[in-house]
Amino acid sequence: MNWLIxxxxxxxxxxxxxxxxxxxxxxKKAMENEEEPAKTQLKAVLKNIELARIHKKPMCQDTxxxxxxxxxxxxxxxxxxxxxxxxxxxxxxxxxxxxxxxxVDVLTGKNSGDNTGRYIPFINWxxxxxxxxxxxxMPKGGGSENxxxxxxxxxxxxxxxxxxxxxxxxxxxxxxxCPPTTVGIGIGGGADIAMKLAKxxxxxxxxxxxxxxxxxxxxxxxxxxxxxxGIGAMGLGGKTTILDVHIDIAHRHPASLPVAIAVQCWxxxxxxxxxxxxGRVWNID
Amino acid sequence: xxxxLNLPVEEVEVKKIRVGDTIYITGTxxxxxxxxxxxxxxxxxxxxxxxxxxxEVAVYHCGPIVKKENGEWKIVAAGPTTSSRMEIFEYxxxxxxxxxxxxxxxxxxxxxxxxxxxxxxxxxxxxxxxAVLAANSIKKVKDVFWLEELGMPEALWILEVENFGPLTVTxxxxxxxxxxxxxxxxxxxxxxxxx
Numbered sequence: 001m002n003w004l005i006x007x008x009x010x011x012x013x014x015x016x017x018x019x020x021x022x023x024x025x026x027x028k029k030a031m032e033n034e035e036e037p038a039k040t041q042l043k044a045v046l047k048n049i050e051l052a053r054i055h056k057k058p059m060c061q062d063t064x065x066x067x068x069x070x071x072x073x074x075x076x077x078x079x080x081x082x083x084x085x086x087x088x089x090x091x092x093x094x095x096x097x098x099x100x101x102x103x104v105d106v107l108t109g110k111n112s113g114d115n116t117g118r119y120i121p122f123i124n125w126x127x128x129x130x131x132x133x134x135x136x137x138m139p140k141g142g143g144s145e146n147x148x149x150x151x152x153x154x155x156x157x158x159x160x161x162x163x164x165x166x167x168x169x170x171x172x173x174x175x176x177x178c179p180p181t182t183v184g185i186g187i188g189g190g191a192d193i194a195m196k197l198a199k200x201x202x203x204x205x206x207x208x209x210x211x212x213x214x215x216x217x218x219x220x221x222x223x224x225x226x227x228x229x230g231i232g233a234m235g236l237g238g239k240t241t242i243l244d245v246h247i248d249i250a251h252r253h254p255a256s257l258p259v260a261i262a263v264q265c266w267x268x269x270x271x272x273x274x275x276x277x278x279g280r281v282w283n284i285d
Numbered sequence: 286x287x288x289x290l291n292l293p294v295e296e297v298e299v300k301k302i303r304v305g306d307t308i309y310i311t312g313t314x315x316x317x318x319x320x321x322x323x324x325x326x327x328x329x330x331x332x333x334x335x336x337x338x339x340x341e342v343a344v345y346h347c348g349p350i351v352k353k354e355n356g357e358w359k360i361v362a363a364g365p366t367t368s369s370r371m372e373i374f375e376y377x378x379x380x381x382x383x384x385x386x387x388x389x390x391x392x393x394x395x396x397x398x399x400x401x402x403x404x405x406x407x408x409x410x411x412x413x414x415x416a417v418l419a420a421n422s423i424k425k426v427k428d429v430f431w432l433e434e435l436g437m438p439e440a441l442w443i444l445e446v447e448n449f450g451p452l453t454v455t456x457x458x459x460x461x462x463x464x465x466x467x468x469x470x471x472x473x474x475x476x477x478x479x480x
Contacts, residue, residue, distance in 0.1 A: 175391045
């Protein structure tokens with residue numbers, strides 16, 4: 001059990017310290033194309049990413065709500081240990097890294113101090129075939145989460161209405177979610193389904209388009225529309241307000257058109273490991 | 286334009302700075318969030334003595350993570366917090382204390398813009414989330430006040446900084462507010478977009 005807790009603790013540490021390469025590359029590209037004062041701000045972001053790696057410190061003081069996505073193989077021999085190992089792994093990382101304690105009791109206002117509590121860490125489970133287990137950590141910052149939203153649109157407004165809503169929302173969010181952000185969008189299903197899809201869509205790499213062509217086109221359309229507004233890095237004006245848009249859809253009820261927007265700050269943190277049936281652990285991209 | 290400023294800074298220097306300029310500061314910075322703003326204003330109005338002269342320092346909207354090592358306070362992380370929460374206090378604060386430089390993130394509103402014009406101050410944005418970069422230019426925790434009353438994130442942490450920045454000026458002494466201007470332009474662009 002201890003080996004699994006350590007693997008999770010290391011995963012969480014890596015996630016808060018080391019920004020994925022695709023995100024860093026996108027930020028670099030944005031910086032190169034940018035003018036002042038946004039250019040200076042993006043240089044500062046890149047310098048901060050580098051310093052975090054060198055000093056092995058979290059890249060942002062808000063180390064987020066510990067959120068996990070687990071693909072659990074139905075034949076994975078340690079499946080009964082995974083949940084407890086994730087909870088203990090978060091505790092261990094909180095002390096070791098250290099992480100900022102971010103789990104507050106809704107009723108008493110008391111901070112648990114170790115990033116665990118009711119439903120926290122939050123684990124999204126998916127049962128898959130095989131004997132491997134893939135665990136992804138997504139530490140989700142509060143500033144950008146505060147700019148996430150859901151709206152139940154009237155189906156009559158159609159996809160045009162969906163796009164307009166997303167565009168207007170991202171303009172009003174301005175500099176608050178620490179742009180350049182990544183935007184996850186869930187359309188359809190019910191309220192909960194749309195939000196789950198929106199957040200899960202953030203796991204995709206920057207530049208990775210949805211395999212359905214019509215959705216991919218909508219992603220590109222929104223990416224260019226939001227960036228044309230010129231909100232820019234930190235809301236100070238500039239060409240890159242968002243790094244990418246990732247959309248996913250579910251069939252909807254005839255009476256509903258739910259649209260969920262999950263906003264992720266420039267620190268688009270996610271890291272995954274694969275564990276096989278022998279208990280070997282790999283970092284995976 | 287880029288400026289390197291030493292604190293305390295004179296009114297004449299602050300008036301040179303315009304929105305869009307970048308500044309780096311060296312000197313003493315004090316962290317203050319909602320509660321500290323409120324307490325400072327209340328104490329001042331009751332005629333009570335304050336632990337420092339806010340006109341000589343820069344005020345930083347920040348709730349740092351600080352730990353004690355061998356009896357000394359050490360900054361772990363000190364990125365900026367969202368400034369809009371301080372909007373309800375900032376006019377009264379600047380009016381009473383003549384603080385020349387305010388640091389935060391996300392921009393501030395019309396009342397702060399008004400105060401900056403009237404009392405000659407600037408509001409500047411530090412890169413959101415850049416906690417390691419911030420910690421890197423904080424050389425020393427000089428002192429802390431109101432720690433017991435307000436707790437770690439809300440206390441007044443007196444920090445000695447060197448070339449602290451980049452700080453992008455978004456409100457200057459001429460009544461301009463960059464983040465509001467950017468947002469207004471963005472709204473107009475968005476209105477014109479047809480899907």
